[in-house]
Amino acid sequence: MGLPSTSYSLLLLFLSILAFAESNSIGVNYGRIADNLPPPRKVVELLKRNGITRVKLYDTDATVLSALANSNISVTVAMPNELLSSAAADQSFTDAWVHANISKYFPATKIEAIAVGNEVFVDPRNTTSFLVPAMKNVHSSLVKLKLDPNISISSPIALTALQSSYPTSFGSFNSTLTGPVIVPMLDFLRKTGSYLMVNAYPFFAYSANADKISINYALFKENLGVVDSGNGLKYNSLFDAQVDAVYAALSALKYDDIRIVVTETGWPSKGDENEVGAGPENAAAYNGNLVRRVLTGNGTPLRSNYSLDVFMFALFNENQKPGPTSERNYGLFYPNEQRVYDIPLTMDDLKSRSQSVTPSPEAIDGAEVSTVVQTWCVANRKAAKEKLQAALDFACGEGGADCKPIQEGAACYSPDSLEAHASYALNSYYQKKARAAGSCYFGGVAYVVTQPPKYGTCVFPTGY
Ligand SMILES: *[C@@H]1O[C@H](CO)[C@@H](O)[C@H](O)[C@H]1NC(C)=O
Ligand SMILES: *[C@@H]1O[C@H](CO)[C@@H](O)[C@H](O)[C@H]1NC(C)=O
Ligand SMILES: *[C@@H]1O[C@H](CO)[C@@H](O)[C@H](O)[C@H]1NC(C)=O
Ligand SMILES: *[C@@H]1O[C@H](CO)[C@@H](O)[C@H](O)[C@H]1NC(C)=O
Ligand SMILES: *[C@@H]1O[C@H](CO)[C@@H](O)[C@H](O)[C@H]1NC(C)=O
Ligand SMILES: *[C@@H]1O[C@H](CO)[C@@H](O)[C@H](O)[C@H]1NC(C)=O
Secondary structure, three states, X not given: OOOOHHHHHHHHHHHHHHHHHHHOEXXXXXXXXXXXXXXXXXXXXXXXXXXXXXXXXXXXXXXXXXXXXXXXXXXXXXXXXXXXXXXXXXXXXXXXXXXXXXXXXXXXXXXXXXXXXXXXXXXXXXXXXXXXXXXXHHHHHHHHOOOOOOOEEEOOEEHHXXXXXXXXXXXXXXXXXXXXXXXXXXXXXXXXXXXXXXXXXXXXXXXXXXXXXXXXXXXXXXXXXXXXXXXXXXXXXXXXXXXXXXXXXXXXXXXXXXXXXXXXXXXXXXXXXXXOOOOHHHHHHHHHHHXXXXXHOOOEOOEOXXXXXXXXXXXXXXXXXXXXXXXXXXXXXXXXXXXXXXXXXXXXXXXXXXXXXOOOHHHHHHHOOOOOOOOEEEEOOOOOHHHHHHHHHHHHOOOOOOOHHHOOOOOOOOOOOHXXXXXXXXXXXXXHOOOXXXXXXXXXXXXXXXXXXXXXXXXXXXXX
């Protein structure tokens, strides 16, 4: 039986969405609030090995900018908040700053943007009134050097700049800030052809409202779509809803032409007791599904034809960040360059791992594509034997895992090791629990992977 023509046109639509999505991009924030990170030249090698083509920095460190020279990695640099008052006051200050910190490195170092300040509206130093004058002075300094067509200027705002973000389509900016700073900033962005930088953390929203927000929605695993009661658009992720709340706020002020770049998003692999949702499985799921969603999806439901550029937070766990435990555990990598969890970071990586994704009409509805990533649970080979054995016994006993395949003579008996058998049993438990958050933890002896585990010829199931 042939494909009905509506399915066929949906398939074409799906393919054209995929084709358009080529322009979306993933970058990583390279924060350095730590005393144990590798030297910048080694970090640049790490970025290249992992196919990361865009980074964002929190300053203009000379060693870092030099190490990035001729790497073909695009770089967003930052002017820290403490310089805003000087930058706002004096054009000669920004001339000197641009000379010493930008034009000295460009174009060998592919600087594509300057973040002037970071989350300025929530800076306890009260730097808000300096923001737009500082942005304008930095821009004038770039114009003098004819670098303004090459380097964009913007400033990352936190989602707390919104006074309303739910329903998504009712998104609006904090009215106290709108007149004094938001409208002047948006005028500046429009005039200079720049974009709005937004830091968006579904983790914070989930963690504070875990009783109201489903973890699947926070982790890009929602398939049915949460309908926005204002405009009827369907959302498969809290991330998309957060970005669109800012687009709605822009729209309310008649700045529909301004694009958003998500300059930070992430999920911590560790947190304090009260930081609900922090943990390695959720971090792997969030970041892995984010990469897939960005690289294989289109724009957001409200702006499906705008490219979606996202910088993950962050490259490393940073041991000197103050605050709750989560703050020091957003990294994709440990300082020793080992991955905290294994997720794809590039399109090639995704393609080599992915089972083919079958387009379905639901996936296209609301201009969203399915972003479910296959995951498995495996034993941590560094776990203490007794703990691993206890987890294995639990899974095969009251946990109800299917442990027949690891009995002597069965398909997954070989290799006959505690690690292999525990991985099989823990994965079976995890799949039977429908991969629910927390079902691949076992006191820290297991973790989630996005590649099929390899133990001999044993095939690990992904569902029961
Ligand atoms: C540099 O990066 C751009 C964008 O990522 C890519 O299109 C181009 O092929 C790269 N050039 C080289 C010489 O690798
Ligand atoms: C270059 O930037 C650094 C930090 O961003 C700053 O401390 C330094 O003063 C800048 N150089 C000039 C000449 O402004
Ligand atoms: C913040 O700055 C504004 C304008 O410069 C000033 O009116 C206000 O009192 C300051 N607030 C604090 C808490 O310093
Ligand atoms: C900077 O932008 C101008 C105008 O778009 C372009 O002609 C030039 O090649 C760019 N310079 C570099 C180094 O990319
Ligand atoms: C709006 O911004 C002002 C000034 O930063 C702040 O005092 C106020 O709490 C904010 N309102 C909301 C609803 O976030
Ligand atoms: C996106 O589509 C809208 C109309 O739906 C159009 O006005 C806008 O120019 C398009 N933007 C881009 C970047 O293609």
